[in-house]
Amino acid sequence: MLILDGGTGRELARIGAPFRQPEWSALSLIEAPEYVSRVHQAYVAAGADVITTNSYAVVPFHIGHECFSARGLELARLAGRLAREVADGAGRRVRVAGSLPPVCGSYRPDLIDLDQARSVLAVLVEALEPHVDHWQAETLSAVAEARLVAELVAETAKPLWLSFTLEDEIADGPARLRSGESVTGAAEEARALGAEALLFNCSQPEVMAAAVRAARLVLGDDARIGVYANAFPPMTADAEANSGLDDIRADLSPAGYSAFAAAWQAEGASVIGGCCGIGPEHIAELARLRR
Template sequence: MELTLLDGGMGRELKRIGAPFSQPLWSAQALIEAPDRVVEAHRNFLDAGARVITVNSYACVPFHLGEERYQEQGIALATQAARLAARSISEWQADQTGETSSSRAQVAGCLPPVMGSYRPDLFDANRARSLLTDLYRAQESFVDLWLAETLSNLEEIAVVQEVLANSDAPRWFALTLQDDITDVARLRSGESVAEAVTQLCQGGADAILFNCSIPEVIEQALIDASDAMRRLRCSLPLGAYANSFAPIAAAHQANATLTQDRQITPQGYLDYAIRWFERGARLIGGCCGISPSHIAALETWRRSM
């Protein structure tokens, strides 16, 4: 499988280009107040080399919008986000010269952690099932594949598998890891990557990725995932897209303030990505704080292969 580049962190990119951006609305604020900025952010990642862009629906949940706004606007905002992603690709492709594989791109529908990032302790399966089903229906007409992001426990993975069970589109599952460098990679819940891979291989998935974790912990996760798939005689594409945050502790309050960035350079991020590639990752991009300049460095490297 050839290397495919994903986009980077939409929230920080929207903030960088001057889109309205504040907590708790986060990346949803631009959907409400400046949708053309969402298209601009998507285009920036496409221009940099991304060939999979993720719908900007991560914050279209009560955790960010609040319960009242979610009931009034949540589904419509998620649909708008999917429509804007599809529009971004359509407009970008119209500007390309020639029909090459590198000038075709796909929309990944986003199924976020509906109870809040990095908080497996807040997960409620029944509530999550309802919210994820809403998000699925809101986006399904516009997406080429599904990306369930920042999954932090096995129960959450199972609910997403249930919601996506009848989808004909590829189903990618991205797991967030404890930011501790150890010889066993673990989800934020403390459950092992090996357990998660077993569940994904047995319950249905088309790719396994690791996201929104510090870059240093992803290599061990790729090793553990490969070992688990080998034991299971399961073969799924692997991927990674790290954040640029300082390590996140278990007590982190995801929507309280902007998380502190570490200012990872494009070259520094590329160095991590090369190691991920050597460990079998073929779907590589960036999460929070990873900008078009980081993706452009990955694209230069990809072209040199």
């Protein structure tokens, strides 16, 4: 089992880094990047095999169009460099995943603008490429976003990991993306695009096992399939992305989250980590689960 890191934004806030809406985790890159390094180091110390660049919020949606035009490339380069430095200093093999986010807002397939996304993601790809081991397009709400990312990173020749966010309201039925598209269709598209891994992130732990099961039916038992769930309450289809800080579930202690992880692993997940609200203590518990 490969262990991913956990959420960055909430961990930055927890350790006292500059943090507010709408900049979210990008504010630390702007004002106090040493905190970003501390978060990466905490996840490495907890046992993560992969740390993710703090580039998720380096988009106009979070930092504004003016700031992105003036400093987007610089900030994304900084995010890549900070992760690379921590990974190289880990004393063991730690990979760096280049985070490529949904440009127009998380959880909202209705807001997707592929033309805007193309121009923004091209900046992130240029900035991050020297520093990352693979691309991690994450919190994708629709298959169209995956197609765009695959096109943009093709010339880098670096592996692509695709990670979709799922409808939170369905715990017993077939797993679906927030666009309503099926996980089966997303897995078929991931295979067609040559993705090295298919993951599911930033959704309720309860919906992940069904998604892993559906993906494995398409991709086979040897496929690299992964999960990194969040600790939020269910997100409705009309949730306003970046409108404020969501509550964190009290039941998702490290032990509670690890119990979910064991179920995902039993279904065929070989890559497990955490998203928003899942911290270094959760990752340390996952590392113990692996042993």
